[in-house]
Amino acid sequence: MESKTESKVFLSLIEFSENLRKASHDPRVSALFIRIHIDFECRWGMAQEIGVDITNFRKSDKLAIAFVPTTIYRRLYIGCFCNELYLPPPKPENGSGGPSGLESDSGSAQQDLIDYSLYVETEVIAMGKYKQDTPGSAEKIESDDAIVSDVICHWLGKFSSLRGLSLEFLLDFLQSGDQFDLRNWVVAGLITGLCEPDELISSLSRKFGDLVDLKQYSRVRKWTVGLVEGEERIAIIRVSGGINPSYLIPADDNIITKIRQVRSSNTFKALIIRVDSHGGDMYTSDLLWREIRHVSRKIPVICSIYDHGYSGGYMVAMAGNVIVANELSLTGSIGVFLSRANFRNVYALLNNKNKEFFSRERHMKGIENSYKSFLDNVALSRSLSAYHTKQIAERRIWTGKEALSNGLIDAYGGLSHAIYIAKVKAKIPADTLVRLEDLSRHDQSVFEALRRHIIQFAVFVFEMFEELYRKM
Numbered sequence: 001m002e003s004k005t006e007s008k009v010f011l012s013l014i015e016f017s018e019n020l021r022k023a024s025h026d027p028r029v030s031a032l033f034i035r036i037h038i039d040f041e042c043r044w045g046m047a048q049e050i051g052v053d054i055t056n057f058r059k060s061d062k063l064a065i066a067f068v069p070t071t072i073y074r075r076l077y078i079g080c081f082c083n084e085l086y087l088p089p090p091k092p093e094n095g096s097g098g099p100s101g102l103e104s105d106s107g108s109a110q111q112d113l114i115d116y117s118l119y120v121e122t123e124v125i126a127m128g129k130y131k132q133d134t135p136g137s138a139e140k141i142e143s144d145d146a147i148v149s150d151v152i153c154h155w156l157g158k159f160s161s162l163r164g165l166s167l168e169f170l171l172d173f174l175q176s177g178d179q180f181d182l183r184n185w186v187v188a189g190l191i192t193g194l195c196e197p198d199e200l201i202s203s204l205s206r207k208f209g210d211l212v213d214l215k216q217y218s219r220v221r222k223w224t225v226g227l228v229e230g231e232e233r234i235a236i237i238r239v240s241g242g243i244n245p246s247y248l249i250p251a252d253d254n255i256i257t258k259i260r261q262v263r264s265s266n267t268f269k270a271l272i273i274r275v276d277s278h279g280g281d282m283y284t285s286d287l288l289w290r291e292i293r294h295v296s297r298k299i300p301v302i303c304s305i306y307d308h309g310y311s312g313g314y315m316v317a318m319a320g321n322v323i324v325a326n327e328l329s330l331t332g333s334i335g336v337f338l339s340r341a342n343f344r345n346v347y348a349l350l351n352n353k354n355k356e357f358f359s360r361e362r363h364m365k366g367i368e369n370s371y372k373s374f375l376d377n378v379a380l381s382r383s384l385s386a387y388h389t390k391q392i393a394e395r396r397i398w399t400g401k402e403a404l405s406n407g408l409i410d411a412y413g414g415l416s417h418a419i420y421i422a423k424v425k426a427k428i429p430a431d432t433l434v435r436l437e438d439l440s441r442h443d444q445s446v447f448e449a450l451r452r453h454i455i456q457f458a459v460f461v462f463e464m465f466e467e468l469y470r471k472m
Contacts, residue, residue: 013049013306014236014274014438017415018222019214020053024060026225030208031063035197036078038069044151044328045276045307045400047074049414051158054081056416065204067197071182073155080162087182089194143396150399151328163190229433234422235268238440243280243288243312256291258439263295269434270300270422273320274415279312282336282370289377292319300425304418305329305409310397314408315374318381322421324413325400332408334378334393336371382407 023029032054042050058064058081066079067086079085160170170190178184185191195203205211222229237258247255262271273292279285295301296319303320305313310333317323317331325331379389384407392398392406403409411417423430 012238012438013046014415014436015218016050016214017053018436019217020057022220022222022225022227023217024057024062025227026220029062031065031204032057032082033201033204033211034064034066034078034082035201036066036068036075040075042074042078043307044074044077045305045326045330045414047077048326048328049306050078051081052414052416054078058083065200067200069197073151077155077159080159084192085163085190086193086195086200087185087191088196090182139396146402147330147397147399150401154327154401159190165189227433229435230428231435232269232426232428232432233267233435233437234270234272234419234426235262236272236274236436236438236440237262238274238276238438239288239313239316240274240276243277243285243316245281245284247284247288255440256288259288259291259295261439263291263298268299268437269426269428270302271295272415272418272422273301273303273316274418274440275303275305275309275313275317276307277313277316278308278310279315279333282312282374285312285315286373286377288316289319289381292316293381296321300422302418302422302425304413304415305331305400306414311335315377318378318408321425322411323409324411324418324421325403325409326414327400327412329400329403330397331400331403332392332396332398334374334389334396336367336374 020032023032034054054064063084064082065084065086066082068075068079069088071087076085156167156170159165160167163170165188169188173179173184173188173190178188182191182194186193201211237255239255259271262268292301292303300322301320303309303317303323305317305323305325307329309317309325309329309331314331314334375386375389375393378384378393379386382389388407392408398406398408400409400412404412411421413421419434419436420430422428423432423434428434
């Protein structure tokens with residue numbers, strides 16, 4: 001079986017996990033081949049969950065083989081969970097390097113600067129001293145250093161243990177000049193070998209037979225491999241990307257509509273909210289928090305943060321009865337900020353008319369109220385004191401490892417652990433196979449996506465000018 005980990009062959013993490021679980025029970029499947037393509041992008045939370053799925057597959061005593069095209073941290077991290085790990089050989093034009101040495105994940109961030117006009121300036125109003133948008137500030141350096149330290153320590157520990165190396169040996173190797181020649185990686189035992197992907201695929205085909213793409217394997221029914229699901233059903237709803245007022249537009253596929261559907265239904269024993277969001281609109285985040293809280297009073301709600309779950313994303317996650325996150329998931333950022341247009345140069349044109357509407361003080365008061373509401377919700381949801389909540393807030397972003405120690409999450413884990421906790425909370429036997437219903441699956445057309453953005457923009461414009469008109 002071949003898993004092409006690339007954007008052109010898209011599988012959600014839920015589908016990926018389910019397919020590997022089927023394959024581990026399928027007698028026709030002898031091995032798993034994971035080919036990570038050059039354009040594959042993922043964050044640390046996703047990489048950890050993929051690693052857990054590969055580990056669970058290997059418990060069936062079947063072989064897992066990975067081909068990684070570069071030595072970038074996260075791609076190597078996924079590959080090290082497999083029995084065998086291969087990289088491409090050095091190219092003659094590159095000398096002995098090929099992919100030369102361990103590569104960083106971070107690229108140079110480019111930001112487009114827009115000159116709006118000489119009359120309008122951009123101003124940021126923030127509550128919380130860890131202003132993540134301020135490069136070079138002491139607070140940002142402190143926060144970033146803590147995150148990088150957790151990531152590097154986790155990577156070194158996991159890679160060395162899974163490859164059967166001592167941590168001291170791995171550190172010595174990576175700090176030496178030997179790491180710049182991939183042939184030394186083979187000798188040192190960091191990887192299994194060097195070969196081109198087509199050569200590896202031909203070798204695997206001769207050994208195991210035909211390769212079946214994981215997307216095609218999705219059509220195999222669970223019952224055909226002996227996985228008979230029970231009658232108990234657990235709903236899954238995904239909250240991904242920016243949280244914005246389009247969530248409020250009535251539609252069958254709307255997240256709030258799905259949450260209310262679960263609440264009104266008597267068929268689900270638990271709800272899992274999968275969070276991968278850096279937040280967004282405060283009002284919409286607060287509304288999602290309230291809707292999920294309503295559900296949590298009826299059935300267990302487990303919130304699973306897999307990559308990002310901070311700011312408004314964390315507000316959504318803390319509405320559940322239990323929060324789980326990966327060690328390297330990013331969460332927290334309990335704070336509020338507003339990027340606004342400063343119209344002070346426009347006042348002269350309007351003869352200072354409507355100055356109160358545009359004033360910084362007016363916006364500052366709203367920000368302060370939103371921040372206090374956020375802190376109150378955290379203290380209530382996490383059963384924390386007001387003092388402790390204030391200490392861990394200030395818009396600081398925490399890794400899952402730090403978040404567990406300061407009370408922002410309840411346990412490490414991904415989807416599989418969230419399902420386990422949901423079964424425990426719903427009093428479903430741990431060995432019972434439940435029906436997972438991903439209510440977020442929806443193939444949205446380009447036209448539908450465009451329609452939503454037009455409606456959202458129209459709502460913003462109408463509300464702004466309606467209030468301005470009343471002030472005149």
